[in-house]
Ligand code: AMP
């Protein structure tokens with residue numbers, strides 16, 4: 001089965017093509033905000049400007065024709081409404097014009113499933129950390145339960161905001177990581193974990209305040225140490241709670257070596273295994289949409305076109321995981 005998957009929840013427009021478990025193509029085009037944060041309508045305009053070109057490039061990369069496709073899958077939510085609408089319209093018109101089935105899938109679950117496929121994990125606790133999300137998720141009684149999540153600013157967004165305040169370029173995460181390597185002094189910052197939920201706003205404000213009187217490298221180092229210790233604590237608690245022995249790290253922030261190292265140490269201490277999703281499949285992309293599309297289609301069939309409107313706040317634990325044993 002060849003499935004074409006479309007991602008459009010936020011800044012990235014992506015088209016990926018999977019032939020069963022094999023990635024044939026994965027093309028993305030990212031909108032970068034002109035200043036300040038992401039502007040939903042501008043991002044959606046970006047997506048409609050690039051969608052035909054991204055589709056064409058993906059088909060070329062996969063060395064197939066549109067007519068070879070068996071299924072269309074798209075990110076139905078959660079996300080920014082104008083962006084979701086653009087993706088849904090594009091997916092629907094493609095499916096109708098080719099007269100092939102369509103399925104809408106959950107963005108967060110797509111991150112988990114492509115991660116499981118690529119790392120060969122069976123039943124992990126997933127830490128999904130990106131610009132718009134921070135969640136600790138594990139499968140329990142047929143649903144991906146969110147054991148813990150951020151109560152305010154997601155981790156990637158917090159890093160980006162801090163970087164902007166410090167005069168660094170967007171995206172901030174990689175810049176902060178690089179500067180942190182030259183930091184040595186630990187500056188105490190607010191540490192806030194409640195059960196398995198966490199809050200980054202207070203820490204962010206305090207880190208910004210330190211910009212006047214501490215070295216940037218030291219603040220970056222302390223920011224990472226504190227945020228990632230909070231994430232590691234939440235993941236460890238979820239593992240104990242849910243009885244899991246694997247950790248899967250995904251989302252754009254998964255690229256961070258310091259975060260990987262801290263989670264890996266925690267896993268070693270618990271005799272658990274640690275896995276990071278490969279870089280090109282960890283950030284938002286179309287291949288993960290295609291893979292979850294195949295899983296969903298093979299277990300419950302196609303969606304009716306009437307049921308393919310976007311779902312802005314689609315929760316991870318609203319989805320019945322019908323495809324997992
Ligand atoms: P996503 O929303 O999944 O596409 O991921 C984008 C987010 O990942 C942005 O907030 C980036 O700042 C962040 N990011 C990317 N690379 C790194 C890194 N090496 N360390 C920390 N954050 C990163």
Ligand code: MG
Pocket residue numbers: 107111130251283284
């Ligand atoms: Mg994402």
